[in-house]
Amino acid sequence: MRNVVLPLPVLYLQLLRTAVPELAFMILAISNLCKTFQSTAHHDPVEVLKNLNLEMEVGESLAILGQSGSGKSTLLTLLAGLDQPTSGSIVLNGQDMQHMSEEQLSKFRAQNIGIIFQQFHLMSHLTALENVSLPLDLFKDPQALKKAGEALDNVGLGKRKDHFPHQLSGGECQRVAIARAMVVRPAILLADEPTGNLDNTTGAYVSDMIFDLVREHKMTMLFVTHNEQLAKRCGREQRLQNGRFL
Numbered sequence: 001m002r003n004v005v006l007p008l009p010v011l012y013l014q015l016l017r018t019a020v021p022e023l024a025f026m027i028l029a030i031s032n033l034c035k036t037f038q039s040t041a042h043h044d045p046v047e048v049l050k051n052l053n054l055e056m057e058v059g060e061s062l063a064i065l066g067q068s069g070s071g072k073s074t075l076l077t078l079l080a081g082l083d084q085p086t087s088g089s090i091v092l093n094g095q096d097m098q099h100m101s102e103e104q105l106s107k108f109r110a111q112n113i114g115i116i117f118q119q120f121h122l123m124s125h126l127t128a129l130e131n132v133s134l135p136l137d138l139f140k141d142p143q144a145l146k147k148a149g150e151a152l153d154n155v156g157l158g159k160r161k162d163h164f165p166h167q168l169s170g171g172e173c174q175r176v177a178i179a180r181a182m183v184v185r186p187a188i189l190l191a192d193e194p195t196g197n198l199d200n201t202t203g204a205y206v207s208d209m210i211f212d213l214v215r216e217h218k219m220t221m222l223f224v225t226h227n228e229q230l231a232k233r234c235g236r237e238q239r240l241q242n243g244r245f246l
Ligand SMILES: Nc1ncnc2c1ncn2[C@@H]1O[C@H](COP(=O)(O)OP(=O)(O)OP(=O)(O)O)[C@@H](O)[C@H]1O
Pocket: 037, 046, 048, 066, 067, 068, 069, 070, 071, 072, 073, 074, 075
């Protein structure tokens, strides 16, 4: 992989950390986070996340493990700013996500958060190149297509830039999604079972790619998985059970 350019804030933090090693630099602080899905006419409220507290330092990788239904995806959705918690706070990169307007939040998300979902979530009417340049287009980045092209080169899809998702395999779609998540050099990468929809060989290839990119770019990553082996590749593990951290 080429062109390793660390984002300035990360570079600055790393220099500061070298100079003052006793200081820890939080990138994420979750306090007393709760999420209850409200009742509808026929259902009781579903209390999914119960008073979660978590901190992550810059450059850390953390695996979130837990049984199906324990609340992993719900937690990631809140961290991604795609839904609001019932109570509690999420401070990401020094910003309290609960005190932003929709517009501020969508810009903040595009600038700070890279997300890789199990189901890829690519835009079917856009080419691979257009999908990857989307987060940069939000800021009218004049280099958007060039950067998106480089990001696709980095995941080995330089020759498939003009192809639409339906012309790509599942593994290739996930590599496009990885390129889209990484193209803004986000403060944090959120991955929700990113290999869950892939066969073992493709899954191993894609997970190697994610861990290589994260190491190379010294990124902070929160990685949701059922796979104990993959979890061990993260620096730290945290287990969710019935909406609480063990
Ligand atoms: N919109 C919703 N309304 C009501 N309940 C919901 C809603 N979304 C999720 N839930 C419930 O929240 C619980 C946690 O769901 P979540 O998707 O976070 O689990 P998970 O740990 O990601 O599971 P999996 O490993 O199967 O992906 C489940 O019981 C689910 O049914």
